[in-house]
Amino acid sequence: MNIYIIGIGLIGGSFALDIKATNPDVSIFGIDANPDNAIEAKKLGVIDEVADFNTISNADVVVVAIxxxxxxKVLQKTLDLIDDNTLIIEVGSTKVQIVNAIEDHPKRRNLLLTHPIAGTEFSGPSAAIRHLYKGKTNIICEIEKTAFKLQERALKLFADVGMRIRYMDPVAHDKHIAYVSHLSHISSFMLGKTVIEKEKNERDIFDMAGSGFESTVRLAKSSPAMWTPIFEQNKDNVVETLEEYIANLEQFKQHLIDNNFQAIYNEMENTNHIKEILKGITINA
Amino acid sequence: MNIYIIGIGLIGGSFALDIKATNPDVSIFGIDANPDNAIEAKKLGVIDEVADFNTISNADVVVVAIxxxxxxKVLQKTLDLIDDNTLIIEVGSTKVQIVNAIEDHPKRRNLLLTHPIAGTEFSGPSAAIRHLYKGKTNIICEIEKTAFKLQERALKLFADVGMRIRYMDPVAHDKHIAYVSHLSHISSFMLGKTVIEKEKNERDIFDMAGSGFESTVRLAKSSPAMWTPIFEQNKDNVVETLEEYIANLEQFKQHLIDNNFQAIYNEMENTNHIKEILKGITINA
Known part of the structure; x- marks a missing residue:
């Protein structure tokens, strides 16, 4: 089986590593807009061969991870070029705009829309790691619009890398993911910004920062090139989450100003049951 | 040497475990406002004996970790009761109000004000762990107001558990710690609140939450009983950090509304160098 990975970074590269490990007969071809990335990926053993779009009709599976x-744009180009029996797996963090862009393509049934909930704050071929997907959730949108035989091929690969599957419509996906992922990233970036601005002349102050700060601000290491278009495509939902988050912060601040420390206590106690919710995540991680 | 730990939770209990491991001849006595905690701590081997204030004049060192x-209140009571040669180590997350409360006490020189930058989101005797302090920063305030001989005794214990020392005045401590610790906690609690409120009827949505959400919201598991008085004592600094954080979030939201995605990109790119700052923290962790 020939698998083409377009975008050999954390997501595409980690998928390649696990597929190769569980399917040794597979040949992994890598396409990357940055030629250095493709060469590095081959050197690291993440892909078998550097490739380009000229040979993509040979692909059994194409993973688009950019x-x-x-x-x-790349999905439309790839849909145009592939063979009738090729499966394209798209793995982006937003869905509605992608659905709108490709819904009328004659090869729509060759495409499967997915969002593997997995990642780290690192990027590029060197960020690719084994077992990234083990036990993680993969959200599949509009499963019914993908050819049945190609659904099966995809589900086999997802099972091979250890993912569990959830089905969701694209509108619900974009709305909920704004809360549980996109807002976390903005919260983290702005926390990092606030502290860096304040402490820019006092680098020793970061000696005072402990693991709590590190954990909260970890996502501020994420790639702007990846995240800017996510926020752009999911703008309406993200603005709504930001408004609710800011309102909650304003209310907390007002309780402080009013010396209403019972309310401060209650706010924290009511949120403490995030423990049980996170326990669920940890079990699945 | 007799060491009394007042408050046998994460901070006091972990200190007791490491001191006992590096100084086997030490006897660890535990005092806790909650008798069940003291009994549990003894059962877990965190302390050697359950004690009370009646015998505290026998202490060589008292650690106040509540x-x-x-x-x-407890510091004043303890200062009243101790022997002239007893060292009291205070380990709270705020300093100015404590300094103001004890500065005129005749035994002020028996007290050392410290803030070990170490912890987890857990609390109680069962949260006590070995090596919590290894490689972590301990901030000491007003070192010059502690008797020299008692400074030496404290520094020996801090070295035994592997901490490195930074000196800072109480006003600077409270101002900077608001940025690198207190704001992170509020950010995390309010993020948890925002998501829980939105998704309260859709628990399956947390299947969509990945390690990024978990990391950002981890501190929302923290104890309200510990954090409410911290926010109260450091109210002015915390309100200031919240105002700056909210202003940054508002600006980010406005860039989204204005479709100014170049600005969104720049905001994130400018914050990305948190990587290098966090690298420093990780090395010390």
């Missing part, structure tokens, strides 16, 4: 703005 | 509102 920023979501580029993905809209 | 919420910062209770600490103000």
């Amino acid at each position: 920023p979501v703005d580029a993905s809209i | 919420p910062v509102d209770a600490s103000i």
